[in-house]
Amino acid sequence: MAETTRREFMLGEGSGTGSGSQNLHVGMGPAHPAMHGIIRITTELDGETIVKADVEIGYLHRAFEKDCEEGGYNNAIPYTDRLNYVSPLINNFGYCAAIEKLLGIDVTERCKYIRVIMSEISRICDHLTCIGASAMELGAFTVFLYMIKAREFLWELVEDVTGARLTISYGRVGGVKADLPDGFSAKTTKAFKETREVLDEVHRLLTGNRIFLDRMVGLGALSREETIAYAITGPLLRAVGVPYDVRRAQPYDVYDRLEFEIPTQKDGDNFARYLVRMAEMEQSMRIVEQALARIPGGAINVDAAGRPIDPAAYVDLGKQGKTEGLLLVPITLSPNLQGQQRAALERVNVHDKRVVLPSKETTYGSIEGLMNHFMLIMEGSGIRPPLGEAYAAVEGANGELGFYVVSDGTDRPYRVRCRPPCLPPMAALSRMIEGGMVADLIPTFGSVNMIGGELDR
Amino acid sequence: MDGAAVLDAIRQRADVVETHAHRGDATVVVTRDALPRVLALCRDAPALAFDMLMDLTAVDYLKYPGREDGPRFEVVYHLYSLVHNHRVRIKTRVDEDDAVVPSAVGLWPSANWFEREVWDMFGVRFSGHPNLMRLLLYEEFVGHPLRKDYPIDRRQPLIGPAQ
Amino acid sequence: MGIGSFFTSKLDEAIGWARKYSIFQYPFVTACCGMEYMATACSHYDIDRFGAGLPRFSPRQADVLFVVGTISHKMAPVLKRVYDQMTEPKWVVAFGVCTCTGGFYNNYATVQGIDTIIPVDVYIPGCPPRPESVIDGLMKLQDKIATQTQRY
Numbered sequence: 011m012a013e014t015t016r017r018e019f020m021l022g023e024g025s026g027t028g029s030g031s032q033n034l035h036v037g038m039g040p041a042h043p044a045m046h047g048i049i050r051i052t053t054e055l056d057g058e059t060i061v062k063a064d065v066e067i068g069y070l071h072r073a074f075e076k077d078c079e080e081g082g083y084n085n086a087i088p089y090t091d092r093l094n095y096v097s098p099l100i101n102n103f104g105y106c107a108a109i110e111k112l113l114g115i116d117v118t119e120r121c122k123y124i125r126v127i128m129s130e131i132s133r134i135c136d137h138l139t140c141i142g143a144s145a146m147e148l149g150a151f152t153v154f155l156y157m158i159k160a161r162e163f164l165w166e167l168v169e170d171v172t173g174a175r176l177t178i179s180y181g182r183v184g185g186v187k188a189d190l191p192d193g194f195s196a197k198t199t200k201a202f203k204e205t206r207e208v209l210d211e212v213h214r215l216l217t218g219n220r221i222f223l224d225r226m227v228g229l230g231a232l233s234r235e236e237t238i239a240y241a242i243t244g245p246l247l248r249a250v251g252v253p254y255d256v257r258r259a260q261p262y263d264v265y266d267r268l269e270f271e272i273p274t275q276k277d278g279d280n281f282a283r284y285l286v287r288m289a290e291m292e293q294s295m296r297i298v299e300q301a302l303a304r305i306p307g308g309a310i311n312v313d314a315a316g317r318p319i320d321p322a323a324y325v326d327l328g329k330q331g332k333t334e335g336l337l338l339v340p341i342t343l344s345p346n347l348q349g350q351q352r353a354a355l356e357r358v359n360v361h362d363k364r365v366v367l368p369s370k371e372t373t374y375g376s377i378e379g380l381m382n383h384f385m386l387i388m389e390g391s392g393i394r395p396p397l398g399e400a401y402a403a404v405e406g407a408n409g410e411l412g413f414y415v416v417s418d419g420t421d422r423p424y425r426v427r428c429r430p431p432c433l434p435p436m437a438a439l440s441r442m443i444e445g446g447m448v449a450d451l452i453p454t455f456g457s458v459n460m461i462g463g464e465l466d467r
Numbered sequence: 468m469d470g471a472a473v474l475d476a477i478r479q480r481a482d483v484v485e486t487h488a489h490r491g492d493a494t495v496v497v498t499r500d501a502l503p504r505v506l507a508l509c510r511d512a513p514a515l516a517f518d519m520l521m522d523l524t525a526v527d528y529l530k531y532p533g534r535e536d537g538p539r540f541e542v543v544y545h546l547y548s549l550v551h552n553h554r555v556r557i558k559t560r561v562d563e564d565d566a567v568v569p570s571a572v573g574l575w576p577s578a579n580w581f582e583r584e585v586w587d588m589f590g591v592r593f594s595g596h597p598n599l600m601r602l603l604l605y606e607e608f609v610g611h612p613l614r615k616d617y618p619i620d621r622r623q624p625l626i627g628p629a630q
Numbered sequence: 631m632g633i634g635s636f637f638t639s640k641l642d643e644a645i646g647w648a649r650k651y652s653i654f655q656y657p658f659v660t661a662c663c664g665m666e667y668m669a670t671a672c673s674h675y676d677i678d679r680f681g682a683g684l685p686r687f688s689p690r691q692a693d694v695l696f697v698v699g700t701i702s703h704k705m706a707p708v709l710k711r712v713y714d715q716m717t718e719p720k721w722v723v724a725f726g727v728c729t730c731t732g733g734f735y736n737n738y739a740t741v742q743g744i745d746t747i748i749p750v751d752v753y754i755p756g757c758p759p760r761p762e763s764v765i766d767g768l769m770k771l772q773d774k775i776a777t778q779t780q781r782y
Contacts, residue, residue, distance in 0.1 A: 040708055041658060048660050048705065068603035069705045070661055073737040075588075076612055076619050088734070095662035111490050139665070158672035165669075176665055176758055238549065241519045241577035252549065259552050397532075398489045401522075401545055401556065412522055414543065418531050429522040429545070437580040462661055466603055466702075604739075605704045612738050619737045624703045626710055627746045 033061055038451070040069045046143045047460045049436070051443075051451065058447050063440040070462035078426035082392040083109055083183055086426060091177040093428060094464040096139050097132035097407045099168070101464075102181030105426075107262060108402035108413035109183045112395040115360050121185050122263040123305040128180065129263075129404070130294040130301075131168060131198075134205065135161050136407030136459075137245075137287040144284075144456025145216060148225050153212055160208040163201040170194065183393055184366040185359030195302050202295050209291060216284075226281035230442045230454030237278065240438040244409025244431055245286045246458070250278035256405040268300050280457040365393055392421035408432045408459055430464045468514070468553050476514055477555070481505045494556040502559045503569045509546055509555065510574050517546035517555065520571065523581035525589045529615040539563040540591050544571070561591065570596040588613035646776035649693070649719070651681035653772075656692035658712060661699030663726035663758040675761040680768055689715040694771065695748075700728035701741045713748045719781060721751045723771060726758050733757055 039050040048069040054062040074093065078086040090105045091098040103125045110117065117125075142157030165175045170191050172178035180187050216222045232242070234250040247254055253272045257265040273289030275282035359366040363382050372379030386392050395417040403412040412429035435458045442458075443451045468476070470493030474486045477495050481504060484496040497505045509517040522545040528534045538560035546555050561568060570593040571578035582593040583602040590611035593599060601608065608623050622629060657667055670677055677683055686692040689712045701709055713722065724744055727733040730753045732742035744750060751774060754767035 040705065041712055046659070046664070068601075068605070069702060069708075070700060071603040071702050071704065071739045072661075072700055072735050073612065073619070073739040076737055077735070080619060092662050095665055114490065139668070143668075155673050158668055159674065162669060162672075162674045175669075175760065177662060236576075238518050239576050241521055241575065254549055399492070399494075400490045401492055401554075403521075410521065412545065414522065414524065414545070416526055424531060425526045427522070427524045427526075427543075433580060434577050437577065462699075617738075622703065622738050624741070625707050627706060627741065 031056070036448070045452070045455055046147070047455070047462050047465075049460065049462075049465075051439075053443075053448065053451075055448060058449070060443050060446055060448055060451065063443050063451075065436060065439050067436060068466050070466040072463070072467065074428065074467040075426055078423055080422070082421050083395070083423060084393065086423065087181055088177065088179045090181075090428075091179055092463050093430070093467065094136070094406060094408070094411070094432075094461045095176060096461060097129075097136040098176065098178055099128045099132040099172075099180060100404060100406050100411060102179065103129060103263075104402065104404040104406065104411045105413050106181045106183050107404060108400055108415045109393070109395065109423075111400040111402045112398060112415055112417055113183075113362075113365060113393070115184060115362055115365060117185055117360050119264075120189075120306050121359065123301050124186055124190060125181075126263050126265065126268070127190075127198075127298050127301045127305075128168070128171065128186075130298045131164055133294045133407045134291045135164050135168075137291050138164075138205075140407075140456070140459040141212070141284060141287055144453060144459075145212075145222070147452050147456055148222065150216065150219075150222065153215055156208045156211055160205045163204045167194070167197055167201050170197065182359070182366070184362060190305075198298060198302060202299070205291075205295070209288065213288065217288075223281065225450070225453050226284060226457075227279060228277070229280050229446060229450045230457060231277060231279040232438060232442055233278065236438065236441065240441075241434045242409065242438060243434070244406070245283055245290065246278075246435050247409065248272065248274045249282035249286045251276045256403050256410055260403065262402075262404060264301070265297075267304075268297050270297050280453050283457040394419060394421050403429070406431045406464075408435075408461065408464070428464075428467060430467065432458065432460050432465050436460055436465055468551050470553070470555075473515065473553055473555050476512070477505065477508065480512070481508055492556055493554065494558065496558045496560070499559050499561055499568060502557075503571075505557060506544065506571055506574055509557070514551075515548065515555075516550045517548045519547045519549060520575035520577045520581070521545045521547045521554075523571070523578055523585065525585045525591055525613075527589060527613065527615045540566055540589060542568050542585065542591060566590060567592045567594050569594055572596055587611070590614065642780045643776075645780045645782060646778070649780070650772045650776040653680070653682035653694050653768075653775075654684060654686045654692050655682055655694040655696050655723075656687065656689055656712070656716070657685050657696045657698055658709060659696075659698045660701065660705060661726075661728070663699045663728070666758040666761060666764065667696070667698045667725065670761040670764045675765065677765065677768060680765070680772065682768060689713075690717060692716055693720055695720065695722045696725050697722065697729045697744050698725040700726075700733070700735060701744055701747075702739050703741060704739075706741050706747055709744065710747050721771060721775065722748055723767060724750045724753045725764065725767075727755045728757070729753075730755050 034055045036055055037052050039045055040048040050066040052064040053060050074089050077089050087102055090101040093101045138157045138161045142154040146154035168178060169175050172180040237247055237250045243254060251274050253274050255272045258272055270293045273286050275285050367386055368379045368382045373383040397417060397419045399416045401412055401414045403410050409431035411431050414427040415423055416425040418424040439458060442454050470488050470491060473493050478486060482501045484498060486495050509515050524543050526541045527539060528541060529539055540561050541558050544557040559568060568591060570582055580602055582596055583600060585591050586599050587601040587603055588611055607625060610617055659667060669675060695713060695716060724730045728735060729744045732740050752767050752771045754763055756763050
């Protein structure tokens with residue numbers, strides 16, 4: 011065999027013999043081991059360098075916006091849980107805020123504090139998951155275990171308040187489902203102590219770690235101008251030094267009365283994003299502690315003699331048939347169950363019959379209450395905002411979470427649009443990874459904190 | 468600047484169809500022809516300086532009371548200014564048989580994916596868009612699901628049974 | 631009962647016992663249920679106690695496909711392909727109500743239960759299921775693995 015022929019044979023067809031090297035096309039996803047999310051990145055590689063990347067999304071499109079148009083205003087709340095499923099409480103409150111703006115109502119003081127407290131706990135859960143998962147993808151599995159351990163403590167708090175761990179459906183138009191349970195403040199203190207210990211450990215494990223620094227510093231960076239042009243908000247915007255935060259710029263609930271800082275960094279790389287998130291968790295805990303100290307209102311659950319009682323113990327007594335005397339007390343069940351106690355509901359909900367369900371006592375005890383209940387539940391009735399449109403934004407864990415709602419005067423939203431905070435960074439992801447090594451795609455993707463439910467809706 | 472001042476500043480320098488500030492949201496409705504000029508003005512005028520296109524979406528007014536016969540689609544831009552901390556909503560209306568709007572990708576790169584999503588969900592085209600493909604659904608999908616005349620349960624599976 | 635079938639049944643049991651405690655799972659995580667999957671896999675609930683601690687992110691090395699989260703019509707061909715790439719013996723767990731029936735996403739975008747595409751061995755309902763029900767589902771799968779006729 012002639013020398014030239016053999017070489018061509020070995021190189022194979024289409025390997026670009028004679029005209030230099032050729033780029034290799036590699037597809038990553040939608041089911042890729044090192045990416046905690048379902049997107050597809052088609053990369054063009056020159057050696058190990060990404061020359062061009064094309065991001066395709068939509069693998070978790072679940073028709074959120076269409077589903078919202080099918081039911082009443084409160085029926086959309088379970089769907090909002092599943093937008094950003096790592097911090098569902100913020101989605102609930104963001105959606106409710108948009109409807110309340112449309113109705114022109116304001117929620118009660120205690121409800122505002124509850125919303126702030128629960129939002130911030132969610133934000134911590136979100137950042138814990140983000141940092142934990144992206145550290146795991148770099149091989150730091152211990153960090154992941156620690157972070158999930160801390161998240162578990164916080165989820166126990168969430169479960170105490172809402173009755174569910176993850177998909178909580180706690181927000182209501184005009185208030186929240188129920189009041190905070192007894193002893194919530196003490197439990198929060200304990201959970202935060204555990205979380206702070208975990209964060210401290212993670213700081214020691216990661217922040218000065220040579221391997222971690224090599225994978226994070228200077229990678230995935232986006233300039234200040236580009237970040238703004240792509241409408242990226244949240245930790246990614248603060249990592250380039252812009253202190254934009256909806257909680258500070260356009261305060262909602264009671265954020266203007268609480269003290270907190272907005273952590274920023276300058277470099278805009280993966281490491282800066284990590285530092286911003288770590289600092290934000292501490293600020294969130296600070297906010298919750300202040301809010302708990304200032305929240306108005308007192309104990310809500312008492313036994314027959316008027317002593318505060320744990321809801322679980324109360325249910326246990328009932329299960330054993332020990333109901334003598336208890337039936338005469340206005341409260342009969344845990345405050346986690348909706349509508350059990352008029353006083354507690356009045357503390358957290360607006361006093362507006364067009365919006366908020368009456369308490370069960372009123373519903374079963376008076377004809378007006380029963381009719382009010384029917385008017386809100388029956389198809390064709392329910393909450394009916396006036397004709398118009400409203401856009402309300404809250405600070406989600408990934409940035410500005412906006413809801414744009416159009417009402418046609420009926421009991422169903424005419425259009426609900428969610429402005430997903432992680433869509434703009436995903437649109438800019440190809441800009442972040444082009445020119446880098448293929449292995450650096452993983453930490454960059456992790457630092458964006460893409461959440462499928464919110465991205466694809 | 469507050470909402471009223473933003474509206475004044477836009478009204479002075481551009482043709483607008485109407486303005487309102489329902490629930491405090493400053494809103495400007497412009498014609499499709501005036502849209503590129505208004506958007507450029509919003510971004511570049513120092514007093515306005517809307518440097519972020521926060522959101523871009525559309526609404527199908529096919530079944531909206533009182534607007535059944537008017538232009539079917541409304542394309543909605545939500546702008547935000549980091550410099551002045553103010554917001555504005557710009558809207559433009561297009562008919563179904565001529566559902567084309569000039570693209571804003573040249574002004575804000577964030578419009579790229581938002582416009583693709585609007586095309587995907589509503590079938591509104593954006594002239595001058597570099598890559599107007601479906602964003603969330605697959606290329607085989609027929610129709611635009613967020614239109615009011617698309618039934619919610621019309622499935623178009625790639626594999627598996629149709630229902 | 632001949633001596634041959636005695637050996638076969640005992641061998642079946644032995645293999646079933648071994649397979650039951652060496653589950654290599656492939657978590658096909660798409661959505662919200664992934665958060666509960668993480669919680670189940672980590673220290674608090676620790677599915678390593680059931681011999682299912684080590685996820686294999688390659689279908690060729692996995693025995694059990696955990697389909698965790700909503701499957702959209704766009705994702706369905708990918709799921710089918712992953713399933714087809716797994717080698718026998720293989721089992722499928724439908725994790726969460728979206729994978730069981732489509733859940734409350736009864737719309738144009740979502741698959742109404744993954745059993746319209748691939749066979750399913752264990753259904754774990756819940757939106758998302760709590761870790762306790764995941765562990766219950768895993769134990770049901772173990773029973774199924776241990777008692778079925780083994781092919782080898």
